[in-house]
Amino acid sequence: MKGAFYVFLIIGLSSTFLFYVWGKVDVVRVGYELDQRSNEKKSLEQEHDRLQITFSQLTASDRIAREASSQLSMGPPDPGQVILVSDDGRNNENQNPGLEPLRVANIHNSSMRIR
Amino acid sequence: MFDRQEQSEQSNPGRRAVLCVLFLLGFLVVLLRLFDLHILQAETMTKRANRQHHKTITLDSNRGAILDSQGRALALNLDVPSVYASPVSVKNPRSAAKRLSKVLELSRPALEQRLRGNREFVWVKRKIDSEYATQVEALSLPGISLLKEKQRFYPKGTLLAHVLGFAGMDSQGLEGLEAGYEQYLQGQARKVLLHRDAFGRVIIPENQQDSERLTGHTIHLTIDEVIQYMAEHALEAAVEKTRARGGSIIVMDPKTGGILAWTLRPTFDPNHVSMLSPGQWRNRAVTDPYEPGSTMKIVLAAAALDEGHVKPETLIYAGNGQMPISGTVIHDHEKASWLTFREAIQQSSNVVAAKTAMGLGKDRMYRYLREFGFGEKTGIDLPGESVGVLRKPEEWGSRTLASVAMGQEIAVTPLQLVTAVSAIANGGSLMTPFIVEHVHTTQGDNVWSRAPETRRRPIRYETAQTLTSILENVVEQGTGRAAAILGYRVAGKTGTAQKVDPKTKTYSSTKFIGSFVGFAPVEDPRFVMLVVIDEPQVPAWGAAVAAPVFREVGAQVLRHLRIPPQRGVDVQMAAVGNASTSMIDLAHVSE
Structure with a gap:
């Protein structure tokens, strides 16, 4: 009876410890994932900014006038x-x-x- | 054999004791080391651990965008690479400096000096082209790294350069709207603590919601990029054609005071300002006053009509084109004996202007000049505005009143003049000119917006109407005929001002400023435009150099604003267009 109590106590303590460690490890894992997503977001934002500037340059009135005149004889x-x-x-x-x-x-x- | 075993068993207690002591000593050493690390050096070690596991980074502020009235981008940000070094980690500063200086075109000794020492961070070169960044990466130098920084970028190049201004290396506004609206455009730089593992990877990234708050607000201008381009293109061509020193065009909505276009020549590219001097980026249309010449007769006429001193049909003796005053003689370019006031303005008679001003008196003249906003700031939201030069009547000389009537002995900024003429175009209200319409957050929430503001009413509505009809005559039959726009009623006035020679301090006979200020369509003015051409090398009459530019830009602006021409003029236009038989009026076809 006493032996069984100790067995359960050891199992309980071990489980608690494992659960605690698992939680900590999972927090770190999620942290890595978040960082990865965060970097992806930054990268996409940079791409968006770059495209916005390209769009703005391509739609500039002087460019359109120049292209219309030289390419389309307008x-x-x-x-x-x-x-x-x-x-x-x-x-x-x-x-x-x-x-x-x-x-x-x-x-x-x-x-x-x-x- | 047995004896040997027995002997070793006999010596075991001693060995065991020695081993025990050694172990104990070992543990004691470990214990003492632990005590040293955890207790005695606790503070130092904690700092070192924090330095290794925690990293504080500064998140760059992201400046807000600047957009035109239609939401087209005029100023944005771009992530560009910068090179930095951790001198403590640079193994061979001499070799690193040699290789880096080649790629980045830097002075090797200066770079080497920077790479030596115990600092943890020094800039090597900021905001470089991505091709250079790739080359630096390929060098794989220990202690040399790259990071991304925000750089202000003006995608339209020189367009609206003097108004936009520019931002500095650390994203701070230095000139123009960038400086004037710094409080809205500037985001907040913020330090963030990151947790890193043994490999330097980030375990807990920064709060993304916080990063949204770093971006500055977006500002919307009253400027229309298309009208701006029309003005820039026409001014560029005019300055080139007349071989002028420079020029400016301001287009304003007279009903609100909103600026539709604003251009100066020579201009600059705000993306490359490091090699320029302040004189090149100064917004001369607000900072530099000039003598306006005959365009000032508009204010004289407004004062004289509003005071009832003259009527459009009042006959005034024009002295056959000359009038002696204070030992000098005022000349007209056309000799005339008697002129109605309307004709005098139409022909831009200096004699009649001088006589009218003298009849008004200097106090009334001065009062109207002040009422029209001369000698004070217009209140536009651009930095560095000048009040111009308008002396008080008690400081006027015997000829000053006549001179002021002709636009001499008074200096105004182009903005002051266009604002004053707007007051005539809109029926008598002097508006506060503005260039930023509203400010909003990146999420679209309104932060601040501007409503048109009337400063005062310098003249009555009826006076404005009468003066408009006189100014319409100037364009239809007078000196401003070159400004007439086919199909539209246009009002305006030419101006030709002699420049003061800085050497002789007298009016130059070779240096002039030609200008035209006007508005259209007369029945419902949608824009007021001032064209100034500085020191043209061809005949410098305002009518010859500035009025055609007004016509060209004005016609395009009216078409862009989709303002149909007047009835009856369609026939005139069709007659012009009939050269081409393909001119088809679809309305008739549908019949």
Whole structure:
């Protein structure tokens, strides 16, 4: 009876100790995983920042104008080639009653000018 | 054999005793060492352990972004590598310095000196290109490491450079909005304690939620990148064409005071400021006043009309183009005898301006100048603003009143002038110009926003309307014809100011500033624009150098803002466009 008590006591103490060690080890393991995820997040954020800058550079007005001019032979429209029609309906009613407001564009002859 | 065993058994007690003593001594030594380590050297050892297992790192603050009115990025951050050394861990400083200095283009002796010593951290070179970082990594030098730092980056290059300013090496704002809005843009740098294992790996990473708080706020400008580009492109071309020393364009929304575009030439790239001098990045449109010339006649006209001193049709003798005053003679570029006030402004008559100002008197003239914001800061949210030069009436000479009416003996900043003209365009309200519309957190929560602010009303609404009609005449029939935009009603005024020669302290006969300030469309002004061309090398009349730039930018801005041209002018436009038979009015086709 006494022997069994000691056996249970030893098993109990050992289990508690093992559980404690397991917990500690697991905390460290989760810590490593968190660090790994944290580094992944940082890396993705850096990639996001880099892409944002690239996007911003690619959409810069001067670049678009340069590319449009050199690659697509585009240029600013001449006076009268773009007609803007009021979209609030008030001014338009007097001019063309009943017509939908329009923004008119046209292609000028055979050149590659896109309005 | 037996005897030998017996003998050894007999000597065992002595051996055992010796062994026991040795063990005891051994344990005693261990015990004493433990006592030494844990009790006597406890403090030192604890420090050493902490140094090995704990690492304090400083998390860089992440500056907030700067965006234009449409959310396009104008200033962002980028992670770039920096090289640092732990001199205590550098095994051979001489060899390390030799190899590193080659890759990083540094002075070898200076680097070697830095690598010697017992310090734990010294910078080798900060914010380098990634290709250099790869080369440094390949060297695998002990005690030499790389880390990532935040660097401010301006993806649009020179665009809006003088307004944005720039940030320094440690991400602190040094110039322009970067400096002016430092309190919002600057995130908070923070030290974080990390727990490391024997291999230096982090066991418990820093709290990620805290890192969110490090980022500064995002600021939204009133600037429209597209309008900004239009202004920059046109100014660049004009300065080049006229071989001018420089120039500036400011475009303002007259109803709110919000700045739509702001450009100066020469300009600079805020990504590369280390080789520049302060004079190159100074925002001269707020810091440097100039004599505005005839554009100042707008203020004179406003004062004279508002006081009822003249009416647009009042006839004034123009002295056949000249008028003696205080031993000097004022000249007009066109000789005329009698002119209505409207015609006088239309032709930019100096004689009539001088006579009108003298009729008004210096006190009233001064009062209106002050009312229009000259001689005081506009209150724009940019650092370094000048008040200009406006002396008090008691300090005026006998010719000053006439001179001020013509835009001499007074110095204004381009911003002051465009703000004053905005007050005419919007019906008489002097607005506080501003460039930052609102500030929000990275999560989108509003931190601060600005509402348009009226400083005062220098003139009545009716006066503003009358003056607008006069200024419209200037563009339709007067000196500002080159500023006319096909299809739109435009009002404005040209200005040509002689510059003072710093050597002779008199007005130069060769150095001029040509300018044009105007707004469109007249019936509902959407922008006020000032174009200034400094020292053009071609005929310097404002009409010749600045007005065409106004027309070019103005036409593009109106199209960009989708403001349709006036009725009746479509026909005019169609007539122009009819050169191309492909001009199709879809409205008619649909009929």
